[in-house]
Amino acid sequence: MSPSRLATRAGIYAFLGLFAFLSVFPFLWMIVGMTNRTGDIILGRFTLGDAFLENARNFFEQADAPLVFWNSAKIAILGTIATLAVSSIAGYGFEIFRSPARERIYGVLLLTIMIPFAVLMIPLFVIMGKLGLINTHIAVILPTVASGFVVFYFRQATKAFPSELRDAARVDGLKEWQIFLYIYVPTMRSTYAAAFVIVFMTAWNNYLWPLIVLQTNDKKTITLAISSLASAYYPDYGVVMVGALVATLPTLFVFFIMQRQFVQGMLGSVK
Amino acid sequence: MQSRDRIRLKSALGAAAFGAALFAAGLAQAKTITVWCWDPNFNVAIMKEAGARYTKAHPDVTIEIVDFSKPDVEQKLQAGLASGVAEALPDIVLIEDYGAQKYLQSFPGSFAPLSGTVDYSGFAPYKVELMTLDGEVYGMPFDSGVTGLFYRKDYIEAAGYTAADMQNLTWDKFIEIGKAVEAKTGKKMLGYDTSDAGLTRIIMQSAGQWYFDKEGGLAIEGNAALKAALDVQKKIQEAGIYKPATGWNDWVAKFTSGDVAAVVTGVWITGTIKAQAEQSGKWGVAPIPTVDVPGAVAASNLGGSSWYVLASSDVKDEAIDLLDTVYAKDVDFYQTILQDRGAVGSLLAARTGAAYDTPDAFFGGEKIWQSFSKWLGEIPAVNYGIFTNEVDAAVAVQLPKLGKGESVDAAIEAIAAQAKVQVQ
Numbered sequence: 001m002s003p004s005r006l007a008t009r010a011g012i013y014a015f016l017g018l019f020a021f022l023s024v025f026p027f028l029w030m031i032v033g034m035t036n037r038t039g040d041i042i043l044g045r046f047t048l049g050d051a052f053l054e055n056a057r058n059f060f061e062q063a064d065a066p067l068v069f070w071n072s073a074k075i076a077i078l079g080t081i082a083t084l085a086v087s088s089i090a091g092y093g094f095e096i097f098r099s100p101a102r103e104r105i106y107g108v109l110l111l112t113i114m115i116p117f118a119v120l121m122i123p124l125f126v127i128m129g130k131l132g133l134i135n136t137h138i139a140v141i142l143p144t145v146a147s148g149f150v151v152f153y154f155r156q157a158t159k160a161f162p163s164e165l166r167d168a169a170r171v172d173g174l175k176e177w178q179i180f181l182y183i184y185v186p187t188m189r190s191t192y193a194a195a196f197v198i199v200f201m202t203a204w205n206n207y208l209w210p211l212i213v214l215q216t217n218d219k220k221t222i223t224l225a226i227s228s229l230a231s232a233y234y235p236d237y238g239v240v241m242v243g244a245l246v247a248t249l250p251t252l253f254v255f256f257i258m259q260r261q262f263v264q265g266m267l268g269s270v271k
Numbered sequence: 272m273q274s275r276d277r278i279r280l281k282s283a284l285g286a287a288a289f290g291a292a293l294f295a296a297g298l299a300q301a302k303t304i305t306v307w308c309w310d311p312n313f314n315v316a317i318m319k320e321a322g323a324r325y326t327k328a329h330p331d332v333t334i335e336i337v338d339f340s341k342p343d344v345e346q347k348l349q350a351g352l353a354s355g356v357a358e359a360l361p362d363i364v365l366i367e368d369y370g371a372q373k374y375l376q377s378f379p380g381s382f383a384p385l386s387g388t389v390d391y392s393g394f395a396p397y398k399v400e401l402m403t404l405d406g407e408v409y410g411m412p413f414d415s416g417v418t419g420l421f422y423r424k425d426y427i428e429a430a431g432y433t434a435a436d437m438q439n440l441t442w443d444k445f446i447e448i449g450k451a452v453e454a455k456t457g458k459k460m461l462g463y464d465t466s467d468a469g470l471t472r473i474i475m476q477s478a479g480q481w482y483f484d485k486e487g488g489l490a491i492e493g494n495a496a497l498k499a500a501l502d503v504q505k506k507i508q509e510a511g512i513y514k515p516a517t518g519w520n521d522w523v524a525k526f527t528s529g530d531v532a533a534v535v536t537g538v539w540i541t542g543t544i545k546a547q548a549e550q551s552g553k554w555g556v557a558p559i560p561t562v563d564v565p566g567a568v569a570a571s572n573l574g575g576s577s578w579y580v581l582a583s584s585d586v587k588d589e590a591i592d593l594l595d596t597v598y599a600k601d602v603d604f605y606q607t608i609l610q611d612r613g614a615v616g617s618l619l620a621a622r623t624g625a626a627y628d629t630p631d632a633f634f635g636g637e638k639i640w641q642s643f644s645k646w647l648g649e650i651p652a653v654n655y656g657i658f659t660n661e662v663d664a665a666v667a668v669q670l671p672k673l674g675k676g677e678s679v680d681a682a683i684e685a686i687a688a689q690a691k692v693q694v695q
Binding site: 039042043062121122125126128129134208211212215216217224227228229230231232233234 | 305309310311312313335338339341342343346350353354355356542
């Protein structure tokens with residue numbers, strides 16, 4: 001390798017290394033912080049300590065960990081499945097079926113992505129109040145089900161879905177819903193996997209809306225529980241770090257099992 | 272077709288509303304008082320104690336405490352009040368004192384006045400003032416941020432001063448002592464964060480004024496107390512008697528590590544200071560230094576919060592009775608929360624109890640709780656208004672400039688200009 005190419009290579013690695021460090025550092029800090037006492041964390045100690053068991057015990061004492069974890073998991077999994085079901089049908093429909101108003105309706109749908117949630121919050125809250133859904137997990141899930149972004153994502157992916165497949169299925173006498181269910185869904189498996197990862201992460205980390213709509217301790221999600229630990233007058237940061245780890249694990253887990261499909265899905269399901 | 276859909280939707284909504292009404296009726300029978308507050312080790316634990324005391328005499332009532340973080344409680348309260356969905360609100364909510372008027376004035380009629388029930392003459396007057404609107408008093412005064420001057424006796428003595436010298440200080444004298452401490456011990460006098468307006472608020476209230484006048488109008492220009500507060504901080508910065516701190520945790524670390532000789536802040540810091548067991552016997556407590564403004568005293572406040580009952584509550588009477596029975600009458604309750612949680616309440620009679628009369632070995636056997644309780648009654652009442660946080664931000668911008676040669680008058684002018692834009 002010539003010296004100039006070597007220098008370029010080194011520059012690229014230095015650049016990537018820097019950003020890798022920036023992304024990994026919070027995780028390192030979390031892991032190290034978990035094993036230290038609050039006093040040491042504040043003083044910036046960056047070596048592993050011996051307080052992990054103490055912190056973990058305090059976390060499970062102070063937060064009803066199994067309950068909030070279960071609440072978060074329930075909301076994230078049901079919410080993700082519902083979102084994928086509804087939004088993928090919509091994305092498929094927008095691409096496959098032609099109508100004069102199609103692009104205009106689609107444009108309006110895309111506009112909804114640009115409206116910040118804070119604007120929708122109060123009206124949505126009033127609706128949930130009228131429906132009697134305040135303080136239910138359904139109220140957390142419902143507003144996310146029709147997601148402009150996921151519809152967009154599926155429509156883009158559907159562009160690569162060969163019309164020959166659909167025509168062949170029609171000739172064989174399949175109804176439209178059968179084509180979607182038996183031909184489209186299996187073909188687009190990796191698109192679904194990628195969308196699953198994205199939607200699951202969003203649902204799991206969702207904070208503002210659950211905060212507003214959930215009212216009692218037994219409905220709280222894990223993000224809410226950690227937030228209240230972290231904002232005490234004298235927060236125990238060691239305990240907060242344990243909570244942060246517990247809250248991070250599921251998204252990591254989901255990502256790692258679906259990593260291969262995720263990358264494929266991003267590149268397009270149909271080759 | 273369209274109209275049939277509409278009817279169907281209407282009846283669905285009706286059924287849902289009916290269900291919600293039934294649900295609410297069920298709750299009313301069980302008499303559950305729902306409380307929102309934010310610190311599991313402090314106000315949550317204290318409300319649990321209050322609830323335990325109350326339900327002993329009223330077994331038909333249960334208390335449900337829901338803790339969210341403080342900004343979260345504020346956000347939820349805001350959403351609940353703004354949407355008008357009553358079942359979304361608790362029966363009792365904890366509100367930080369600086370924000371009380373914002374809620375009382377922005378949502379008139381949403382909070383239940385307690386003036387007819389509660390005898391407010393037993394509380395620190397400044398606490399009652401901040402929750403008064405148009406002659407009605409809302410809320411139950413809770414924890415106080417009565418301020419004190421905590422100082423290291425060993426450093427002060429090494430500089431040639433005694434505990435007696437620390438009483439009746441002016442800020443000028445305080446700075447003079449600070450210079451002597453640095454010359455003799457190499458330690459700085461204060462940890463000081465120039466991006467925090469806390470010291471400004473302490474000094475300003477000790478001189479009986481705030482960013483707002485009694486009517487709630489902006490009072491930045493011509494405010495002698497604010498001018499004095501900025502003047503003191505300019506002198507502190509120019510004398511260099513402080514260790515710069517960045518943020519809360521860093522500020523705390525300055526005195527827990529023994530790097531500085533004094534702390535001027537709210538009584539709630541006592542627990543943090545006492546957590547350093549190896550410093551036992553080395554600390555003293557004195558009244559805060561005074562400024563030369565007519566009416567200025569050696570007592571002030573930083574922070575604090577109070578309980579409010581929502582007018583929409585279906586157990587309003589029980590909620591008010593809970594607060595009145597425990598927080599306005601139970602002196603023994605105040606001993607328990609002081610001992611267990613280090614909480615200084617706002618009921619002046621609390622000082623007659625045993626816990627308030629106990630000498631504290633950590634402070635060389637001083638009866639510090641008696642002192643704080645005495646200062647509590649002396650804190651000047653001011654109007655915290657509805658834009659304290661906004662003006663605080665304007666002050667924080669100017670503080671670092673004071674040490675770099677900006678005049679106090681120029682700072683006040685800049686604060687007034689920024690505040691006017693934000694307050695509108």
